[in-house]
């Protein structure tokens with residue numbers, strides 16, 4: 001997160017004495033990435049963040065792969081994923097490779113009796129349905145329909161929902177998720193051509209500072225296992241922090257589409273960047289305005305990437321029989337394009353109200369057992385003429 005932010009109380013100089021009203025020292029924690037080379041923050045805790053009391057037996061949460069070598073285009077009915085009470089139990093891995101796992105989740109209940117940390121993957125939550133509060137050691141972020149919540153690895157959080165009707169797409173990334181470098185200048189500031197800017201971010205606010213000792217359960221994901229540790233102090237005991245490494249939100253509705261006289265390629269929709277995949281936002285926009293423009297996309301060979309499109313809302317111009325919450329997977333190795341009739345049928349249309357999130361991975365995705373349960377099974381034949 002390349003803008004500086006701070007909340008609460010911090011000492012004027014880092015790594016110097018910072019004392020509580022009773023004279024005891026606060027406990028400083030440097031929270032950095034890529035050794036000491038990446039973005040970092042410095043937090044000040046009431047108690048050391050190290051006080052482990054007990055470690056329980058871990059649970060294996062590795063995705064169950066059903067199709068390891070996939071060349072089949074697929075259509076997954078995302079809203080067929082069953083709602084479950086618990087946030088972690090509700091997360092169903094759908095597509096996975098060694099860099100990234102995509103999950104669908106319909107959690108009903110807020111996380112109240114434990115805290116959660118993904119220790120080795122950034123998590124990008126896309127809120128398709130639901131409102132609530134992401135509570136973290138860095139402060140809280142209110143969320144609603146259309147929000148991306150980017151939670152860097154290592155951030156301890158709880159998620160609170162205002163109702164039981166929630167639908168999330170979760171991108172769990174073993175490589176860091178950044179804003180695209182080409183949108184930023186050499187200082188890190190988002191430039192004029194970027195489809196969004198710093199004002200659009202939802203930064204953490206309302207830092208919660210607990211001063212409690214006792215028994216606090218934390219579930220920690222590491223190497224495909226979910227560990228349960230009990231800590232002796234409340235995980236949200238930070239009195240202040242500053243830096244660049246912290247969770248933030250961004251609404252897809254604040255993404256300003258880039259349009260042109262002829263069809264613009266997917267990179268104009270890019271929202272996030274990693275070394276292993278990109279995330280793009282397809283938002284309501286004016287269509288191409290060349291007098292002979294064809295608004296529907298051309299057939300294309302995604303030679304280097306598997307394309308995953310998650311349909312959020314609106315009509316999907318180039319696809320038949322697609323509903324909200326559906327996911328299309330267009331695997332690398334075979335071309336894809338508009339469905340029969342959609343190419344010609346798009347001519348003359350002026351605008352679209354489609355809303356979708358795309359995740360294109362550079363390594364092929366494996367299809368899980370969960371995905372096969374919601375696979376329509378016939379999508380790969382959908383380009384045959386009726």
Ligand SMILES: [Fe+2]
Nearest residue numbers: 300307330336
């Ligand atoms: Fe495509």
